[in-house]
Amino acid sequence: MAQPITQEQGLPGPPPPPVLSRIFEPFGQRVMGIVNNLGAAMIFLLKALVLIFGRKQPVAIIQQINMIGVKTVNIVALVGFFTGMVMGLQLYYTLVQYGSVGVLGSAVALSIIRELGPVLTAIMITARAGSSMTAEIGIQRNSEQIDALYTMRIDPVGYLISPKVAASIISFPILTALFDLIGILGGWVSGCVIMGVNSGSYFYRVVSSVTLEDVNGGFIKALVFAVIVSTICCYQGYFTHMRTDSYGARSVSLSTTSAVVLSCVSILIADYIVTSFLL
Amino acid sequence: MTQALIEFRDVHKSFGASHILRGTNLKIPKGEITTIIGKSGTGKSVFFKHVIGLLTPDSGDIICDGKPMSAMTRAELWDWRGKFSYMFQNMALFDSMTIFENVALPLEQGTNLPKEEIRKRAHERLRQLDLEGIDHKYPSELSGGMQKRVAMARALVTNPEIILFDEPTTGLDPIRKNAVHSMISEYQSKFGFTVMMISHEIPDVFLITQQLAMLDQGEIIFQGPPENIQNTEDPMIHEFITGLQSPQDELTGMDTVTQGKQHYNQAMEKMKEGQKAFSIVVLTLEGMEEINAELGHVQGQTILKNFSCDVKPYLREGDSCSRHGLNQLMVVLHNAGEDDSRRFCFGLAQKLKAESILNGISEAVQTLNVSAGFAEAPMDAGIDEVLASAESREATFLEFSIK
Numbered sequence: 001m002a003q004p005i006t007q008e009q010g011l012p013g014p015p016p017p018p019v020l021s022r023i024f025e026p027f028g029q030r031v032m033g034i035v036n037n038l039g040a041a042m043i044f045l046l047k048a049l050v051l052i053f054g055r056k057q058p059v060a061i062i063q064q065i066n067m068i069g070v071k072t073v074n075i076v077a078l079v080g081f082f083t084g085m086v087m088g089l090q091l092y093y094t095l096v097q098y099g100s101v102g103v104l105g106s107a108v109a110l111s112i113i114r115e116l117g118p119v120l121t122a123i124m125i126t127a128r129a130g131s132s133m134t135a136e137i138g139i140q141r142n143s144e145q146i147d148a149l150y151t152m153r154i155d156p157v158g159y160l161i162s163p164k165v166a167a168s169i170i171s172f173p174i175l176t177a178l179f180d181l182i183g184i185l186g187g188w189v190s191g192c193v194i195m196g197v198n199s200g201s202y203f204y205r206v207v208s209s210v211t212l213e214d215v216n217g218g219f220i221k222a223l224v225f226a227v228i229v230s231t232i233c234c235y236q237g238y239f240t241h242m243r244t245d246s247y248g249a250r251s252v253s254l255s256t257t258s259a260v261v262l263s264c265v266s267i268l269i270a271d272y273i274v275t276s277f278l279l
Numbered sequence: 280m281t282q283a284l285i286e287f288r289d290v291h292k293s294f295g296a297s298h299i300l301r302g303t304n305l306k307i308p309k310g311e312i313t314t315i316i317g318k319s320g321t322g323k324s325v326f327f328k329h330v331i332g333l334l335t336p337d338s339g340d341i342i343c344d345g346k347p348m349s350a351m352t353r354a355e356l357w358d359w360r361g362k363f364s365y366m367f368q369n370m371a372l373f374d375s376m377t378i379f380e381n382v383a384l385p386l387e388q389g390t391n392l393p394k395e396e397i398r399k400r401a402h403e404r405l406r407q408l409d410l411e412g413i414d415h416k417y418p419s420e421l422s423g424g425m426q427k428r429v430a431m432a433r434a435l436v437t438n439p440e441i442i443l444f445d446e447p448t449t450g451l452d453p454i455r456k457n458a459v460h461s462m463i464s465e466y467q468s469k470f471g472f473t474v475m476m477i478s479h480e481i482p483d484v485f486l487i488t489q490q491l492a493m494l495d496q497g498e499i500i501f502q503g504p505p506e507n508i509q510n511t512e513d514p515m516i517h518e519f520i521t522g523l524q525s526p527q528d529e530l531t532g533m534d535t536v537t538q539g540k541q542h543y544n545q546a547m548e549k550m551k552e553g554q555k556a557f558s559i560v561v562l563t564l565e566g567m568e569e570i571n572a573e574l575g576h577v578q579g580q581t582i583l584k585n586f587s588c589d590v591k592p593y594l595r596e597g598d599s600c601s602r603h604g605l606n607q608l609m610v611v612l613h614n615a616g617e618d619d620s621r622r623f624c625f626g627l628a629q630k631l632k633a634e635s636i637l638n639g640i641s642e643a644v645q646t647l648n649v650s651a652g653f654a655e656a657p658m659d660a661g662i663d664e665v666l667a668s669a670e671s672r673e674a675t676f677l678e679f680s681i682k
Contacts, residue, residue, distance in 0.1 A: 056388065136375075148371035151331055152385045152437075153361050159388065 044157065044238070045165070045231045051158035052166045060163035061170075068129040068164065069171030073178065076124050080179035083116055084108060084186020091187075092195045101197050105205030108187030109180075113210060113218050117180040119271050122172065122225035126263040130233035133164055134259040137237030138252035146238070161238065165230045172226035173219045180218065217278045224274055228266045233259040283342070284309035284441070284473050285330055287499075290339035292325060299325045301497030302339070307490075312467055312474040314484045317494035318519070323477045324368060326494060327443050330475065331363050332356055361389075364439040368446050368477070370430040372418040378405070378429050379414035385437045404432040407462070409455075409577045423450045431459065435466065444476040448483075453529035454584060456480065458576035460487050461605050465568060465576075481520055482535050483528075485509070486605050493519070509537055528602040530580060531587035539601025542611045543662045549613075550658065558620040558655045559662075560610040561669045562590065562627075565648040567606045578640055582647065585636045593627055609666070620653035627651070 017025070052061070091107045137160060140146050149156045184206060192199045236259035243251045283306035292300040299322040307313050307330075315323050328334040329341060332348065341348040343359055351359065364385075372381050383401040386392055392400075405411060408428040418426055427450065434442055444463070448456040460480070464487040467474050478484045484491075485505040493501040493508070493516060501508055501516055511517055528535050534542065546557040564583055571579040583606060590608065594600055603609035612620055628651075637647075652673030656665045 140373075143374070144367050144369060144371040145373055147328075147333055148365070148367060148373075150333060151360065151363060151365040152389055153357065154384075154388045 048161040051162040064163040064167030080182035081186040084183035085190040088187035088190035105202035106209035109206040112183040118221035133233040134237040138240035168226040168230035173222040176222040286342040290336040311489040313490040314488040362440040364434040366434040534601035542599040555614040560653040564606040624651045
């Protein structure tokens with residue numbers, strides 16, 4: 001059998017790749033990987049959106065609203081309340097130095113409705129429902145349940161993904177509104193009940209300073225986050241078997257971690273982009 | 280040969296550095312049971328996934344009912360897949376759904392049947408597979424054997440044209456294993472669907488399969504009826520087949536089909552050496568289809584098991600009894616002519632008790648008949664010839680009522 005010629009044997013081997021290639025090739029491969037993934041995720045999302053309108057989808061969507069929305073109400077309310085309380089307290093101590101505690105209601109309401117409400121709600125849903133979406137779909141992938149759907153002529157994207165995307169689009173704005181409301185109440189508790197700011201002044205400022213544009217802006221953000229979070233979480237689970245760094249249960253665990261991290265980072269990046277368009 | 284429904288033409292498939300299918304060629308006849316055998320890790324499941332389009336070949340083509348899969352449009356592939364049901368090796372049951380939801384899912388999502396009809400069909404399949412009363416349980420609450428049967432119920436519920444069974448009986452006890460085989464065979468002959476099955480149950484599958492194919496290192500190294508593979512002289516195939524054979528038929532406790540043939544050949548050799556003639560008696564449990572339909576396949580196989588146990592004590596030393604068909608036993612009576620065989624049958628008819636044969640069978644209204652046929656083996660006659668002669672003279676000699 002012919003032996004490969006090696007440099008150890010004193011004979012010339014294949015020429016080494018140029019230095020620049022060695023530096024840029026891994027980088028280029030990574031960029032290409034990201035671009036490929038983004039393209040695949042976009043096609044995945046479009047297919048999921050189109051299949052939302054199937055005849056048998058309404059029941060599945062309602063079930064998912066229960067999973068993603070209703071079961072997240074408590075945690076969103078809790079986080080909203082304490083976020084509002086912290087805001088009320090922090091802003092009270094800042095404003096009192098300038099003798100402007102009267103505008104506490106405006107400050108709390110606007111910061112929650114414009115920024116904190118949509119962002120923190122999205123992050124809470126990611127932690128509570130997004131991670132479970134990834135894990136559930138990932139396990140279904142690894143145990144061939146998705147293949148089984150395919151063999152039954154049930155489109156796995158339509159059956160598993162579309163209801164989750166639709167439920168996210170419905171749940172995110174509603175939970176954001178809930179967060180806003182409870183956050184403002186939390187600000188009132190810490191600012192007015194505990195620190196003694198006048199309640200009438202607090203709520204007058206809330207009503208007078210918040211415009212419909214602020215509320216709509218928050219909802220637009222919630223919708224954008226809904227699409228981002230549901231796509232990332234479902235995509236990570238659906239393609240968990242394509243991971244090259246792990247297999248089986250480990251791949252589901254890593255996909256879940258990636259889904260949460262990517263979702264949170266994407267929420268913050270998208271928040272900046274949407275805010276820059278809205279302002 | 281019947282018309283090929285699916286044909287693999289030089290199909291290659293690799294996963295990274297692993298070359299799994301290496302030029303696989305195979306024709307799957309329409310309306311028959313084809314069993315794929317082979318060592319673990321030789322690509323049998325990969326082969327199956329190509330049939331249904333879950334995987335596509337790197338090279339080569341798969342001809343589906345005369346049309347190459349590579350030339351099919353998306354809609355045609357969708358329609359093609361609609362003809363199939365697939366029972367996965369690890370069942371692939373939806374673990375967050377109840378058993379009923381699992382079985383009903385293909386009908387709920389793939390058809391426009393009314394809910395009541397879906398409920399009826401799903402329950403019917405569950406009943407046939409002896410799975411009544413577990414509708415609201417989840418797969419993880421069931422044993423591996425029950426999960427297999429749930430997967431089978433789900434595969435059968437849509438009345439598909441082609442069913443792929445990936446090791447449908449692995450992990451089942453002998454009665455349920457035979458019940459599954461009996462069910463596959465019965466439904467296949469009743470509805471005429473095409474069956475492709477991966478199995479290691481040798482020689483049990485020989486009783487139901489029309490065509491056997493052996494996959495080794497990504498290539499089909501044998502294709503033909505089970506009789507041919509038993510007579511093969513290829514040492515590797517022979518070693519594989521004999522290595523998997525159990526020492527006796529697990530259900531009946533009798534000899535296996537292959538051993539029955541060996542006993543026949545030995546008796547023939549002895550006759551040639553000058554010993555007395557020998558005869559073959561074929562005992563058949565009639566009406567098993569009705570019993571399976573009424574009581575379920577598990578009960579049907581229990582009757583066969585009881586019957587075999589009851590026949591065994593009446594065999595003389597040197598006689599052998601082996602499984603012949605799904606519901607048949609073959610007795611080789613040494614030093615016995617036709618008169619001896621007749622006496623043997625009459626003796627059985629007098630001694631066998633219905634209560635014993637129907638032991639463990641719950642209420643029903645069926646009548647079970649046992650028929651017997653016998654024939655003396657002429658010098659140099661083949662086993663098939665003698666069996667055919669015995670079967671042609673079969674007559675009912677026992678009649679039991681299941682009450």
